[in-house]
Amino acid sequence: MTIQQVIYALTIEEYGSMNKAAEKLYIVQPTLTSAIQELENEIGITIFMRTNKGVIVTPEGAEFLNDIRGFYQQYTNVVQKYAGEGSYKRKFGVSTQHYSFAVKAFVEMAKEYDMNEFDFAIRETRTRTIITDVGSLKSEIGIIYRSAHNEKMINKLLSVQALEFHPLVQCQACVYLWKGHPLAKEEAISFEMLEPYPCLSFEQNEDSDFLDEEILGENVYSKTIKVTDRQTMLTLLVGLNGYTLCSGIFAKDATDENYVVVPYKEDAENPNSTMEIGYITKKNSILSKVGEKYIDELKSSLESLDVVVIN
Numbered sequence: 469m470t471i472q473q474v475i476y477a478l479t480i481e482e483y484g485s486m487n488k489a490a491e492k493l494y495i496v497q498p499t500l501t502s503a504i505q506e507l508e509n510e511i512g513i514t515i516f517m518r519t520n521k522g523v524i525v526t527p528e529g530a531e532f533l534n535d536i537r538g539f540y541q542q543y544t545n546v547v548q549k550y551a552g553e554g555s556y557k558r559k560f561g562v563s564t565q566h567y568s569f570a571v572k573a574f575v576e577m578a579k580e581y582d583m584n585e586f587d588f589a590i591r592e593t594r595t596r597t598i599i600t601d602v603g604s605l606k607s608e609i610g611i612i613y614r615s616a617h618n619e620k621m622i623n624k625l626l627s628v629q630a631l632e633f634h635p636l637v638q639c640q641a642c643v644y645l646w647k648g649h650p651l652a653k654e655e656a657i658s659f660e661m662l663e664p665y666p667c668l669s670f671e672q673n674e675d676s677d678f679l680d681e682e683i684l685g686e687n688v689y690s691k692t693i694k695v696t697d698r699q700t701m702l703t704l705l706v707g708l709n710g711y712t713l714c715s716g717i718f719a720k721d722a723t724d725e726n727y728v729v730v731p732y733k734e735d736a737e738n739p740n741s742t743m744e745i746g747y748i749t750k751k752n753s754i755l756s757k758v759g760e761k762y763i764d765e766l767k768s769s770l771e772s773l774d775v776v777v778i779n
Contacts, residue, residue, distance in 0.1 A: 471543065473507045474536050476500055477515060481533050485522040534604060538750070541605040545756045560758040561589035563601040564611035565681045566670060566698055567745070568718050573765035580761060592698065594672050595679040596625070602748050603629030608759045610748040611766075613715070615741050617686050621678035626748060635746040637770050641683045641732040642716035646706045647725075656733035659687065666691040668701050668712040682713040683743050684732070702727070715743050717770065 480489040480500070490497040508515055515529035525533065548558070564570040574590045591601065595612060602610040614622050614633065626633060643657045651657050651665075670681045671694040677685040693710065695701045704710045705727065716729050734740040747763065749755065755763065 561607035563598040563607040573769040576765040658733040659738035
């Protein structure tokens with residue numbers, strides 16, 4: 469199996485057509501077809517089923533393509549590190565929970581590169597999807613948190629995907645509100661004080677609370693609303709006097725002045741919890757130069773931002 473065959477197979481998967489893949493690769497279709505047939509004979513499986521509408525990836529082929537995608541990403545990372553600038557349009561992606569500092573770092577990183585030479589992507593998405601994205605190398609880096617409540621489950625999922633967690637910062641739970649909320653001027657807010665108001669959280673499509681993006685997800689809230697995007701949550705914070713639980717870390721230039729963060733006040737029955745926010749990558753992987761730059765900007769962003777803590 470050669471690098472060329474790997475590129476051919478991944479390009480066919482991307483375009484779903486031998487003709488389109490051949491055009492993209494600047495080769496004739498018989499050459500591409502012959503190369504894939506040789507590859508299939510060598511590995512002993514059928515990767516693509518040919519139809520009159522294009523090609524379909526077989527179940528065995530899907531597993532093979534996932535394996536070589538990881539290999540090819542590592543190969544391109546090494547090329548970028550040791551062979552200088554390439555002529556191809558490179559890809560870089562981050563999958564993250566809804567953290568403004570992660571977006572701020574992405575903005576600062578992207579400013580340093582010619583966007584004509586890159587396909588950049590930042591994906592604010594569900595916890596399990598973040599782990600899957602990095603596991604499949606759809607994204608090079610993922611941003612999630614661990615706590616005493618979810619650490620065992622998170623570590624298990626990371627292990628399955630051959631990922632490792634790199635800690636960035638620790639903080640405690642805070643309450644995020646709009647500035648007109650009846651509790652917005654409190655010095656700290658207890659679980660009991662939140663009882664009359666709806667708790668907002670990002671939908672995870674999971675029965676378990678171990679993958680909740682919001683800390684203290686194990687608590688039982690009498691009024692809850694699930695959302696799928698940041699803007700909807702902000703609208704509900706104002707319209708329904710809702711609240712959400714967060715890290716207390718926010719980028720001032722990315723957070724609307726109409727919202728405030730108030731420390732969560734624990735009690736005997738409802739203790740606070742420590743969030744350990746970090747980034748995940750493939751084990752034993754070499755970060756691309758862009759990935760290294762993003763991590764540098766991420767750390768710089770966190771150092772410059774306010775972290776709300778309880779004295």
